[in-house]
Amino acid sequence: MRAAIGLTAAAAVLDGCGAGGNGATGRQVGAARVCSTTAPPGAFRPDPALFASKGPPGAGDWLAVHHERGQSFEDYVHAGPARPTSARDVIVLQPIGPFSPEDADLLETLGAYLAAFYQLKTRLAEPLPLPSLGMRARAFEG
Numbered sequence: 031m032r033a034a035i036g037l038t039a040a041a042a043v044l045d046g047c048g049a050g051g052n053g054a055t056g057r058q059v060g061a062a063r064v065c066s067t068t069a070p071p072g073a074f075r076p077d078p079a080l081f082a083s084k085g086p087p088g089a090g091d092w093l094a095v096h097h098e099r100g101q102s103f104e105d106y107v108h109a110g111p112a113r114p115t116s117a118r119d120v121i122v123l124q125p126i127g128p129f130s131p132e133d134a135d136l137l138e139t140l141g142a143y144l145a146a147f148y149q150l151k152t153r154l155a156e157p158l159p160l161p162s163l164g165m166r167a168r169a170f171e172g
Contacts, residue, residue: 074103114150121150125157 087093101109112118121144123137141152 119150121145121148121152122155123152124155127157127160129157 121141123141123144125134125137129137137154141154144150145152
């Protein structure tokens with residue numbers, strides 16, 4: 031069984047600032063390019079002629095058991111998502127539990143991928159031991 035991997039930091043980075051005359055402006059924050067743009071209201075709402083609405087959750091779906099309010103793109107932006115800053119510009123991979131040499135190689139590959147994708151530095155932290163009290167489990171309903 032593979033040990034769990036925790037990401038202690040992640041950021042979404044937009045590219046293409048200022049391209050195409052869309053009014054986007056960008057600034058460098060650490061290794062990340064942070065974009066700012068003003069989109070017209072509803073610009074990120076799907077066109078119902080092109081995208082069908084999401085149907086009700088089926089058996090075994092997360093939302094069939096956990097009732098959550100949906101989130102629009104506008105909701106996401108107004109929630110103030112985590113962004114890279116000069117003080118927060120590294121993605122830390124935190125191994126939890128023992129790792130074989132093959133698993134450690136996978137973490138190195140994952141770190142390289144995350145660095146390329148998010149254009150941020152990555153760091154592999156020292157592994158943390160698994161809790162000695164065992165694991166928690168919840169019975170699946172449905």
